[in-house]
Amino acid sequence: xxxxxxxxxxxxxxxxxxxxxxxxxxxxxxxxxxxxxxxxxxxxxxxxxxxxxxxxxxxxxxxxxxxxxxxxxxxxxxxxxxxxxxxxxxxxxxxxxxxxxxxxxxxxxxxxxxxxxxxxxxxxxxxxxxxxxxxxxxxxxxxx
Amino acid sequence: xxxxxxxxxxxxxxxxxxxxxxxxxxxxxxxxxxxxxxxxxxxxxxxxxxxxxxxxxxxxxxxxxxxxxxxxxxxxxxxxxxxxxxxxxxxxxxxxxxxxxxxxxxxxxxxxxxxxxxxxxxxxxxxxxxxxxxxxxxxxxxxxxxxxxxxxxxxxxxxxxxxxxxxxxxxxxxxxxxxxxxxxxxxxxxxxxxxxxxxxxxxxxxxxxxxxxxxxxxxxxxxxxxxxxxxxxxxxxxxxxxxxxxxxxxxxxxxxxxxxxxxxxxxxxxxxxxxxxxxxxxxxxxxxxxxxxxxxxxxxxxxxxxxxxxxxxxxxxxxxxxxxxxxxxxxxxxxxxxxxxxxxxxxxxxxxxxxxxxxxxxxxxxxxxxxxxxxxxxxxxxxxxxxxxxxxxxxxxxxxxxxxxxxxxxxxxxxxxxxxxx
Numbered sequence: 001x002x003x004x005x006x007x008x009x010x011x012x013x014x015x016x017x018x019x020x021x022x023x024x025x026x027x028x029x030x031x032x033x034x035x036x037x038x039x040x041x042x043x044x045x046x047x048x049x050x051x052x053x054x055x056x057x058x059x060x061x062x063x064x065x066x067x068x069x070x071x072x073x074x075x076x077x078x079x080x081x082x083x084x085x086x087x088x089x090x091x092x093x094x095x096x097x098x099x100x101x102x103x104x105x106x107x108x109x110x111x112x113x114x115x116x117x118x119x120x121x122x123x124x125x126x127x128x129x130x131x132x133x134x135x136x137x138x139x140x141x142x143x144x
Numbered sequence: 145x146x147x148x149x150x151x152x153x154x155x156x157x158x159x160x161x162x163x164x165x166x167x168x169x170x171x172x173x174x175x176x177x178x179x180x181x182x183x184x185x186x187x188x189x190x191x192x193x194x195x196x197x198x199x200x201x202x203x204x205x206x207x208x209x210x211x212x213x214x215x216x217x218x219x220x221x222x223x224x225x226x227x228x229x230x231x232x233x234x235x236x237x238x239x240x241x242x243x244x245x246x247x248x249x250x251x252x253x254x255x256x257x258x259x260x261x262x263x264x265x266x267x268x269x270x271x272x273x274x275x276x277x278x279x280x281x282x283x284x285x286x287x288x289x290x291x292x293x294x295x296x297x298x299x300x301x302x303x304x305x306x307x308x309x310x311x312x313x314x315x316x317x318x319x320x321x322x323x324x325x326x327x328x329x330x331x332x333x334x335x336x337x338x339x340x341x342x343x344x345x346x347x348x349x350x351x352x353x354x355x356x357x358x359x360x361x362x363x364x365x366x367x368x369x370x371x372x373x374x375x376x377x378x379x380x381x382x383x384x385x386x387x388x389x390x391x392x393x394x395x396x397x398x399x400x401x402x403x404x405x406x407x408x409x410x411x412x413x414x415x416x417x418x419x420x421x422x423x424x425x426x427x428x429x430x431x432x433x434x435x436x437x438x439x440x441x442x443x444x445x446x447x448x449x450x451x452x453x454x455x456x457x458x459x460x461x462x463x464x465x466x467x468x469x470x471x472x473x474x475x476x477x478x479x480x481x482x483x484x485x486x487x488x489x490x491x492x493x494x495x496x497x498x499x500x501x502x503x504x505x506x507x508x509x510x511x512x513x514x515x516x517x518x519x520x521x522x523x524x525x526x527x528x529x530x531x532x533x534x535x536x537x538x539x540x541x542x543x544x545x546x547x548x549x550x551x552x553x554x555x556x557x558x559x560x561x562x563x564x565x566x
Contacts (some may be wrong), residue, residue, distance in 0.1 A: 037259060037377045038164065039370035042423060082423070084366065089160035093207075116400040116419070 002042065002113035003083045003091045006122065009076035010102045014049045014069060025101040035083070046079035074107075088112065154199050161207040162191055163289045169211055170286050171261035174324050177219060180268055181314035184286065186222070190215040262287075263378045264324050270339040273320055278313040279342045281306055287374070288367045298364050299349065336379070340388050340445065343371045347392050365396055376431070383440020386431045390449035393428030394456050397421040408553065413461040425456045447476040466496035483512045491524060499531040519548035523558065535565050 012018060013062075020028070035041045050068035057064040070076060080099070085091050091110045100106055166187060173183035190211045190525045204210040269283040280299075284290045292310060296303040300523030327335045372389040379385050401419035402411055410416075432453055451472045458464040473489035486509055494502020506525050515521045526541035542562035546555045 033377075037374060039373035039377075041373075042427065084370070086163060087156065087160055090163055093157070093160040093164055105344070136535045 001085065001087070001115065003085060003088070004111045004113055005083055005091065005095060006077050006082040006109040006111065007046075007079040008107040008109065009050070009073050009078040010046075010104070010106060011073055013078045013102060014051075014073050014076065015048055016051050016069075017131045018049055021103075024099065024101075028101070031098055032098070035081070035094065040083045040085060042070060042082040042084055044079070044081040047077055052077055078102075081112070152209070154203065155195070157203050158191075158194055158198060161194075161203065163413040165208045165211055166191075166289050167265065168262060169208070169215060169289050171265040172212065173215055174265060174268070175261050176216070176434055178324055179318055180286070180324070181241045181266070181318055182219075182222070184314070186218050187211070189218045203222065256286060259378055262374070263326055266339055266375065266378070267326060268317060268324055268337055270335070270342045271317065271322055272335070272338055273316060273322060274313050276342070276345065278309050278316075279338070280345055281309050282313045283342050283371070284346065284367060287371060290367065291328060298361050309550045336382060336384070339375065340384060343368050343375065344388060344392070344445075346371070347395075351395060360560075362399075365392075365399065368392060369396055371412075376434075377452065381438065383435045383438040384443045384445050386434040386438070387443055387445035388441060390428045390431035390435065391443055391445055391452055393424045393431060394449065394452040397424035397428065397456065412455060413464075417459065417461075421455070428456065429453060442475060442479060444476065444480040447472050447479060451476075464495070466492055483509060483515050483517075486512075487515070487518075487521060487524065494528055499528040503528040503532065517548055519545045519554075519558075521545075522548070526561075539565050 347368035401415035470492040490505035523545040529538035546558040
């Protein structure tokens with residue numbers, strides 16, 4: 001199963017032009033290397049402060065654009081990983097090994113990603129319709 | 145939380161720690177003891193100790209270090225016991241020497257050697273002295289963290305057979321005094337080829353498993369992918385390692401499009417490409433770029449990955465660059481010639497240059513002894529014949545293909561096609 005592991009933002013990480021300090025960067029680098037050497041990471045990235053972002057609010061048919069920065073810092077995201085693991089416990093164990101991402105008070109949230117199987121009840125009917133009359137072209141069967 | 149819940153929670157935590165820690169634990173212990181079998185026993189003893197103690201004490205802050213320290217104590221006990229019991233015994237004498245030499249080693253920082261130790265463990269698990277089945281079982285057990293029971297279920301083999309296989313493999317390595325090292329020079333290339341073969345074998349075992357089977361079989365794809373990704377980090381300069389990773393990422397990207405909800409196979413060109421996993425495709429293409437930057441585009445895995453990437457890049461089946469695929473198969477046929485590669489090449493040629501050109505190549509394979517009972521040869525031939533309007537011949541080939549396949553569903557499909565031909 002896959003997990004999105006989300007590093008929450010802080011006041012510091014939200015400051016314009018904010019960059020993590022070099023020691024933390026080195027520790028994070030080491031942690032990431034460990035993750036990579038365990039074959040766990042599918043994707044990862046850090047996000048710029050929300051001052052460089054925008055929000056689009058929906059209300060019925062209207063769309064309102066709100067430019068960053070956004071006030072509620074704790075709800076913002078500073079970075080994320082996508083991991084493939086066998087259990088939530090494994091994700092927790094890995095996160096416990098992560099250096100404190102902001103030095104002081106920080107939070108990392110772990111969320112399970114939907115897999116195709118989770119949608120099976122919704123997709124099956126439509127899929128059956130689509131595939132039943134599928135052309136039985138034998139070419140390409142040799143290809144996996 | 146009730147006591148039972150708490151008990152279960154701690155067991156799940158231990159299981160998670162074990163999955164994370166066991167490969168490097170076993171790797172480090174093999175370096176110390178020079179015996180992979182003993183190393184695994186010691187790691188298991190540490191696990192048992194954790195299962196006994198952690199429910200009371202809680203999971204320690206550094207569970208990996210705890211397991212390592214416990215296993216090292218067991219190692220010291222083991223050597224002491226053996227040397228006291230039988231000092232004269234040559235085998236144990238050697239253990240004692242090993243102990244003397246390795247005691248200071250116990251305190252070296254683990255971090256510096258973890259990568260190398262893991263790589264040594266990969267090479268020893270895939271050692272050519274072992275049968276391919278034993279290599280697969282040992283690799284999944286020691287590096288994949290799978291239990292014997294899980295391996296047995298994945299390979300549809302009795303647990304006792306797999307257990308025996310692992311025990312024998314460890315004994316073989318020990319009896320032959322296979323050194324725990326990273327091979328060098330020409331041997332490195334040959335041994336690496338064996339490692340790649342083992343990983344791809346595991347992948348294909350999972351990839352060919354159809355729906356309805358035990359879920360552990362398809363999960364083998366994930367295990368192989370993980371091993372491939374680990375290897376790419378451990379030997380980053382080897383193009384074929386990245387090529388295998390690329391090939392597996394791209395093939396795995398189609399996992400959800402390969403069968404319908406009833407479990408019937410959907411052929412590549414008929415698959416709904418919206419169901420392909422774009423993240424895995426991107427990872428595969430990125431790995432393929434690494435291959436190119438390392439000048440390894442003509443390796444056998446690199447060529448297969450490049451062919452897979454042609455399909456991954458095409459937004460629709462009609463956009464497939466068959467000219468490039470045909471030319472990649474031509475190179476692959478030179479680099480690693482096989483009748484199946486030739487058959488694939490014939491299909492690509494047919495798609496690029498028309499059915500007549502393809503048929504010419506397929507006809508050249510009819511006399512090939514290794515394809516005599518391969519149902520896809522007459523099936524492909526039938527398809528090309530029907531496109532050329534040679535319906536009677538096509539029908540005969542379809543019946544032949546139907547009689548050769550062992551899969552009922554496939555046989556029905558072939559016979560239905562034969563009946564539809566006009």
